Amino acid sequence: MRQAAASGIPVALADLGDLVRIPSIAFPGFDPAEVRRSAEAVAALVTETGLFEEVRITDAAIPGTDERGMPAVLATRPARNGRPTILLYAHHDVQPVGDESLWESPPFEPTVRDGRLYGRGAADDKAGIMAHIAALRAVKEALGADLDLGVVLFFEGEEEAGSRSFAQFLADNADALRSDVIVVADSGNWDATTPALTVSLRGNARFTLKVRTLEHASHSGMFGGAVPDAMMATIRLLSTLWDDDGAVAVDGLLSRDADTPAYTEETLRDEAGLPEGVSPVGTGTILSRIWNKPSITVTGIDAPSVVNASNTLSPEITVVISTRVAPGQEAREAFDAVAAHLRAHAPFGAELEFLDVDCGNGFLVDTSGWAVAAARDALAAGYGVDPVDIGVGGSIPFIADLVREFPAAEILVTGVEDPHSRAHSPNESLHLDTFRRAVLAEALLLESLDARTADGA
Template structure:
């Protein structure tokens, strides 16, 4: 447990003194447009990785700091640059693996941003910019906490530390499993801290104990060999857009709940969370009703969902009186904890094939599956993390589920089955990660740094 000791008291002072530098470093990272998608400038990812490596070196903690890549399984390509920094444990202390990622989502429509996405801007207690929260703030929580620990422990620091900052989390972590295999000895640890989740709100810390999985794929619907005149043949010939709309509508029932046989739900209690809170945090306007059934948080944490996240079709600007021969859509499903993602994908594919209207031809490509995650909360590291969060925030930590997915956690569990995994974060319900005007609540950042520094100080005092 986190208790008041001379070193523990020094953590508070060291963290407070280091916050201005940490925020300046965060701003510098946000200025680098490190998007892993091939359509974007890939040299930005290299600059971002180099910047993170320099920050890791500056902590004075590590014996070795490298920027490295691993091969993408089944290809001759290598993944995006990751930072791996290590120091060996001493005097019987544990080793902790600290994870975050330095790549970010594309910005989307820049006109929807109130300030430029890669120009960090502070207003009303929040730092705005792409990656300001997800997940360059996670990177800087690790760096700032390590700086504080090194300052107070000096040469007496005995904790083993591996810092792994990934460069392609937003692009599917294509080389993640291979990276773990290639660097298994360097990454092997007793405790893993994944700083890529969220809190209950801006003041209340959370430990994420469940995550939904994901099954993402591209569906192509074809009904014609070529485009035809909608006036000449409309009414007799099914165009691909018509077939796609009818087919996609079968995925949900009239309440908006998923209507696919074979998708499972998890039966677990959820904390109170009312519709007014949902409307505020999600931006749901008056008059637009929520979808699904059951408690709101059960719909987000414990039930499957299906979202259409992209479509290739004629734009409004280019619309013509034409029957479209082929339409492609990206379908993103979230999988309830307790079900394998590949099993969920198979259920969705079976459903779509069974409901294809007018004999439409379906093609499934770019399938990407990641399993859900449930934390074993019985370990000593979970207790230590809860205590550190409660002290760092001044409010007791709560256990939460997350509707989003961090698929690589299943890879971590498989590669390091003996490690205790802690999923923490710096996002709050108004962060708008992945959306325009992403932001970081600055007070939350300070509390997150203090909490992690307290946790690391606790681990550095523990013998295993």
């Protein structure tokens, strides 16, 4: 198995490069034909394995709209002789590139530098797709195509855009997707050489807030000093969300009490790009702030630009607020707490309007299951280092949908990223040695499951 996994890496990386060249951005305003082209390319790679009875490109309705979601790839191979079924998930859509001038090489031209493959989607999450496919290729080469293990592939096409049709997709395809084990390859590792199993994820409550104080814009010289403009009100209001340490200061947002591994401020500065002289925010251990406590970030603002600045009192300011919710707290409960805080602290009687509320719950893994033990063994064998159980400050809200739809399945959250992958950011990259180890670990996991009956014998 080790030889088969290693020998397949060059082809897998070439295939990954081909996928990176497709700008499969599922956000509104981008060409959906590119997402379709990406799905077709992925489906072709899956078909070429020769392991699946059915491979199809499909989508689902977006509830409450007349729209349909972006195309996903669904492939199925039924289990035989009492073997379990494993579902392998990843997504083929990617984030927009942002400011292209910040990229050191073109975002959709895969480029290798210093042991890393650079490009949008090179890590998040086309590498997850190729890790699954490369592991399956290795299993076929080492064990032959006549496996007893049941395998389902679900490669989504709109994860970065909010997975709006995800729940409906699960409902529409529940029989095809039903599995004993689900591997979500959309997380990261402790570092480039140490694997990790993600055992907790924060939830997210994201919304748009409009702050209004005037019926129309007015001259700042004629009325400034007596009339509150929306920018002043917004700045004053947003500042109440944090205390002097930068920790969240909203009643009703909870924290989770859990131990965290040692992690230094020096490591934080290295991994996050935090310059000397800029202090970390919050209280408690650094990882508790990231994994187990809430955070609030203003991710966007509509206001007069510097270029268009004039001596005017702004009547209305719009911001987007992202609240990361501690594992164990319902995201809607967290949103209600933040909304109540903002209403209670609105200065000068400013009018507030809440729009586009999007809530996704966090996730806590039951680590006592047999699949978790099998995954840990495979990661240790594949990387040569024992895995670390980690929390992740980010959110994968659709996992709550998986838990609801398939309550009996064990869900394993893994990934091929390392702390320097810069997912969602300019110069996103994949550490090539991490990818090699991840492919081997997954191949070993599939091999162990092919030798196991569903009842554990």
